[in-house]
Amino acid sequence: MLDKKEEVIFNHPELRTSRLSLRKVRSSDDELLFRLRSNEAVNKYLDRAPAKSVSDAQNHIAKLLDGYSKGNAYYWIIEKGDDNTSIGTICLWNIDRETKSAEIGYELLPHFHEKGYMREAVEAVLKLAADNLQISRVTGWMHKDNSASEKLLERVGFTRDLQEEKKNADLEEMRWMVIYSKEL
Numbered sequence: 001m002l003d004k005k006e007e008v009i010f011n012h013p014e015l016r017t018s019r020l021s022l023r024k025v026r027s028s029d030d031e032l033l034f035r036l037r038s039n040e041a042v043n044k045y046l047d048r049a050p051a052k053s054v055s056d057a058q059n060h061i062a063k064l065l066d067g068y069s070k071g072n073a074y075y076w077i078i079e080k081g082d083d084n085t086s087i088g089t090i091c092l093w094n095i096d097r098e099t100k101s102a103e104i105g106y107e108l109l110p111h112f113h114e115k116g117y118m119r120e121a122v123e124a125v126l127k128l129a130a131d132n133l134q135i136s137r138v139t140g141w142m143h144k145d146n147s148a149s150e151k152l153l154e155r156v157g158f159t160r161d162l163q164e165e166k167k168n169a170d171l172e173e174m175r176w177m178v179i180y181s182k183e184l
Helices: 004-011 027-038 054-070 117-131 147-155 162-167
Strands: 020-024 073-080 086-096 101-108 137-143 177-183
Touching: 020 117, 027 054, 027 086, 054 073, 073 117, 086 117, 101 117, 117 147, 137 147, 147 177, 162 177
Parallel strands: 101 137
Antiparallel strands: 020 073, 073 086, 086 101, 137 177
């Protein structure tokens, strides 16, 4: 029999905040993921090729579902609670059970920027990570010019992690990345 913490790991919980619902991705989310992954403003600070078709989004969903099955990733669709409008995504990935660590990632359609939605979503995911997933450290890698993401992480208690940056200094992407972390 699974204990409560193990049960959460396998069930990929839905999360709620005062204004949002965070739910597991479904194959029917392909249009939203295409809109996010092809949007120039969303992709501005991400090192990924823009999605060229809904098929690209469907392939991404297949990868996400594989991550669920391996237990090393949680990926939520962010919906506004009042009307279930899908507005973005948030994830915990690269989950390492041994070190009790994970990375956080998120993206939001530009129309919903600067309304506090992502802060609510991040806080809910961090609470789940600490209370139910036995994760004690979360990192966020971001483009050095992404001041909005930097401010968001600082507002929820992350700090720049120069030690982690130094450990990863040999990686090509560290030319344009910074790393923030938070102990839970």
